[in-house]
Amino acid sequence: MTSRERRIADFIEAFRVEPGSKIRLSRDFDPAFRGTIHSKKEGRRLLAEGIDLLAEYQTRLYAQHTHGVLVVLQALDAAGKDGTIRHVMTGVNPQGVSVHSFKVPSSKELEHDYLWRYGLQLPGRGEIGIFNRSHYEEVLVVRVHPELLERQRLPRSARGKGIWRHRFHEINEWERTLSRNGIKIVKLFLNLSKEEQRTRFLRRIDLPDHNWKFSAADVREREYWSDYQRAFSKVLSRTSTEWAPWYVIPADRKWYARIAAGAVIANALMEIDPRFPTIDSDARKALLEVKNALEAQAPKGAAADPFEAG
Numbered sequence: 001m002t003s004r005e006r007r008i009a010d011f012i013e014a015f016r017v018e019p020g021s022k023i024r025l026s027r028d029f030d031p032a033f034r035g036t037i038h039s040k041k042e043g044r045r046l047l048a049e050g051i052d053l054l055a056e057y058q059t060r061l062y063a064q065h066t067h068g069v070l071v072v073l074q075a076l077d078a079a080g081k082d083g084t085i086r087h088v089m090t091g092v093n094p095q096g097v098s099v100h101s102f103k104v105p106s107s108k109e110l111e112h113d114y115l116w117r118y119g120l121q122l123p124g125r126g127e128i129g130i131f132n133r134s135h136y137e138e139v140l141v142v143r144v145h146p147e148l149l150e151r152q153r154l155p156r157s158a159r160g161k162g163i164w165r166h167r168f169h170e171i172n173e174w175e176r177t178l179s180r181n182g183i184k185i186v187k188l189f190l191n192l193s194k195e196e197q198r199t200r201f202l203r204r205i206d207l208p209d210h211n212w213k214f215s216a217a218d219v220r221e222r223e224y225w226s227d228y229q230r231a232f233s234k235v236l237s238r239t240s241t242e243w244a245p246w247y248v249i250p251a252d253r254k255w256y257a258r259i260a261a262g263a264v265i266a267n268a269l270m271e272i273d274p275r276f277p278t279i280d281s282d283a284r285k286a287l288l289e290v291k292n293a294l295e296a297q298a299p300k301g302a303a304a305d306p307f308e309a310g
């Protein structure tokens with residue numbers, strides 16, 4: 001591990017939800033936390049470093065082609081999911097990345113089991129897939145608004161008292177299957193304070209260029225703040241696993257959230273540690289034959305092989 005990698009691994013420890021621990025958001029995580037980073041300037045440098053690292057690893061992830069990375073982003077409205085995606089992914093090759101935003105399920109989606117539509121959007125090997133909202137909505141918004149569960153047309157036997165316990169178990173098992181098969185799952189919860197959400201909504205109202213982001217529905221959803229805090233606390237307590245731990249990202253400062261999210265994603269790639277494939281001696285021999293043929297075609301005055309040193 002290089003010292004840069006060590007620094008990143010140490011930095012993200014504070015955000016990790018220990019599997020099996022019982023979380024109460026209001027007590028355990030501070031949305032305004034900024035640890036030892038004191039200035040935006042220092043933050044910008046770190047973010048740039050993280051972005052470089054991501055780009056470097058993404059190329060190798062693609063070349064190795066055995067693993068994919070699924071980034072799960074969950075948060076309340078105005079926590080900065082979109083901005084985080086935009087900033088963290090600036091350096092990576094768009095060909096290797098997909099972003100999928102999950103909205104209220106369509107009637108076609110409701111014809112299927114609740115995990116179906118998420119499975120359809122998973123990243124393939126070599127890819128980084130980002131879920132802007134995810135299967136966790138099925139134990140968050142659906143839990144806070146029971147009428148959404150009604151629309152899922154579940155058989156009576158699947159609607160009983162144990163439904164959330166069952167869903168947590170099913171989600172954990174689904175994620176375990178994926179991770180055993182090479183899909184590394186990175187789960188980020190952007191943790192925003194109620195007061196910061198209020199000022200961000202006001203900003204969307206006050207700045208004309210931001211009006212488009214404002215949604216009256218988001219403000220109505222704010223009335224369920226404490227229900228969401230409870231639902232998130234349960235999700236974090238029950239679905240942070242060794243194979244797919246949650247990270248709680250302090251989101252009251254956008255610049256800090258971006259560094260932290262970038263670091264967690266970079267760390268996941270470091271753990272995969274993808275390498276450029278090397279070739280065996282037969283394949284190497286075949287390459288050398290082609291090389292000789294190409295060198296023989298050099299026009300007068302041109303170097304036979306300009307890449308060959310000496």
Ligand code: AMP
Nearest residue numbers: 101102103104105133137138141142148
């Ligand atoms: P936005 O991300 O602001 O475009 O809003 C998407 C909306 O879709 C949010 O209000 C989510 O709560 C809602 N949503 C996402 N997934 C689900 C789901 N599985 N069931 C019900 N509503 C959902």
Ligand code: MG
Nearest residue numbers: 077078215218
């Ligand atoms: Mg919204």
